[in-house]
Amino acid sequence: MEQPNLSYITSMSGGDKAFEQKLINIIKLEFPEEKNVYFKNFEAENYKLTAENVHKLKHKISILGLEKSYDVAVDYENSLIDGKTEGRIEFESILQTMTDFLETL
Amino acid sequence: MNCIIIDDEATARAIIGQLCTNIPSLKVLEDFPNAMQAIKYLNSNEIDLIFLDIHMPDFTGFDFIDTIKNPPKIILTTSDPNFAIQAFGYDCIVDYLVKPISPERFKKAIDKAEAIKPKPVESKSKQSGQVETSSGNDLYVNIDRRLIKIDIPSIYLVEAKGDYIQVKTEDKNYTVHSTLKKIEEKLPNDLFLKIHRSYIINVDKIIDIEDNSVLIKKDVIPVSRSNRPELMKRLNLL
Secondary structure, rough: OOOOHHHHHHHHOOOOOOHHHHHHHHHHHHHHHHHHHHHHHHHOOHHHHHHHHHHHHHHHHHOOOOOHHHHHHHHHHHHOOOOOOHHHHHHHHHHHHHHHHHHOO | EEEEEOOOOOOHHHHHHHHHHHHOOOOOEEEEOOHEEEEEHHHOOOOOOEEOOOOOOOOOHHHHHOOOOOEEEEEEEEEEHHHHHHHHHHOOOEEEEEEEOHHHHHHHHHHHHHOOOOOOOOOOOOOOOOOEEEEOOOOEEEEEEEEEEEEEHHHHEEEEEEEEEEEOOOEEEEEEEOOHHHHHHOOOOEEEEEOOOOEEEEHHHHEEEEEEEEEEOEEEEEEEOOOOHHHHHOOOOO
């Protein structure tokens, strides 16, 4: 499975290590919140809102360099917009991979 | 260029802010997690450029652009490439950046923005007291540089008064610098009906109808001959 990395963060930081750490801290704070809202809306079967949550999470997927996972998220978001849950398991395993990676930082 | 960032995602605001630090001509004055806070800020601050997210809860980036008068240059920042065609419809949008934004692409967008001369700004007096936008059940009106929220179903009457309109609600009346046509576009068709060239009524609030007038709250409102058939069609007649 594709693994997260910090390539994007280091490429856009211009070598500013303090900013890199600041950004990681923001992601570590914001990601669990977004994830919780996603699960809450999914449990409530509010797929329109769940699609919006996936949309927002896509940015963090791309920031962590998960290019193929990003495509998975796009497909899943479109499924949810159509009221379907196809792609859920794959998407949620991406969330878990990101969670595990952020814990190492 | 003085700029602000509007994005509901803290991570995105931090990234755009950092990308701005690499460009000496940019000065980030503020960033906002939602469009409403930014609108208030724009009422009292001159801005050259806005980095604007499209997908935001309640009030989207396009709602925001439709709301502000004389929008400055805007660079859209979004994870969604599907709005590019819609963005072309706005003169103020100078570029469309898809996240994650690379420093190279960001620089290109700034070069574009800098190459465009700013439009002359209308006087502030023209901005006060205007119908701004509706969002769900709410209508925002700009009165004395404050955006005031009005609950749409509570409106029972809108009356044209020269260059102004008076919006009457169950609790309060508001005098707004706008036109009947403009507010008509913002009100839901199923609830509101123009019954005269000077009046729009909330059909649910009608008390009775007599010949060519309706009683709504304590106001007797004339119904023009041309609007009467539509009014009668809307009533649940026995």
